[in-house]
Amino acid sequence: MRIISGRFRGKGIRAPKNLPVRPTTDMAKESLFNILNNRIFFEDVTLLDLFCGIGSISLEFASRGCSDVTAVDSHGDTIRFLKKTIDELKIEGINVVRADALSYLRNSYGSYDVVFMDPPYEYPEYEEIVRLILDRGLLKEEGLLIVEHDRRQSFLDHPNFIEHRKYGGVEFSLLASAPSAE
Numbered sequence: 001m002r003i004i005s006g007r008f009r010g011k012g013i014r015a016p017k018n019l020p021v022r023p024t025t026d027m028a029k030e031s032l033f034n035i036l037n038n039r040i041f042f043e044d045v046t047l048l049d050l051f052c053g054i055g056s057i058s059l060e061f062a063s064r065g066c067s068d069v070t071a072v073d074s075h076g077d078t079i080r081f082l083k084k085t086i087d088e089l090k091i092e093g094i095n096v097v098r099a100d101a102l103s104y105l106r107n108s109y110g111s112y113d114v115v116f117m118d119p120p121y122e123y124p125e126y127e128e129i130v131r132l133i134l135d136r137g138l139l140k141e142e143g144l145l146i147v148e149h150d151r152r153q154s155f156l157d158h159p160n161f162i163e164h165r166k167y168g169g170v171e172f173s174l175l176a177s178a179p180s181a182e
Helices: 026-037 056-063 076-089 101-107 126-135
Strands: 046-050 068-073 094-098 112-117 139-149 161-167 170-176
Touching: 026 056, 026 161, 026 170, 046 056, 046 101, 056 068, 056 076, 056 094, 068 076, 076 094, 101 126, 112 126, 126 139
Parallel strands: 046 068, 046 112, 068 094, 112 139
Antiparallel strands: 139 170, 161 170
16 A cells, blocks of 8 residues: 555555455555545545544545544554554644444544545445434535445435446445435
8 A cells, every 4th residue: 555645645554464454455546536636625624534444545635735634443453553654654633543433423523524434345334324424414514425335335326425436346435415406
């Protein structure tokens, strides 16, 4: 995994093989950020990165100027690895939280411009997490929810659906903070 652009462009991040992660591929991440470049100003957004793993998305946002990132994961070793990486790169503005995503969302009162979620593909609570984010107002007005998933999940019929992209076995669904007016 590498950071694609920004201050830490080209920086490789190698996670130990024993970590239970599936980092977003560089190709998929680069394609996603090409879409985001046309939608957001990284310096102005707040990001919630759920199931952050080793922090691929959080680090990319920070590298591009986002200074308000919350990275959440329940696995202690991945959290320790991400904190170590943040320290090595001397990045400020990333708040790393060890928590179960559902518990975090149920107890969170923050709101974010962008929420990125990348649960394990077999995770049974995709729809519950999306519902919590939207119903609890955790996404700011005109905010963007990005769901990374595989072909077994579909958000095409969701009332807040904006866009769907597929890159190999990785799919991204983008949802708005309010239902689409069609």
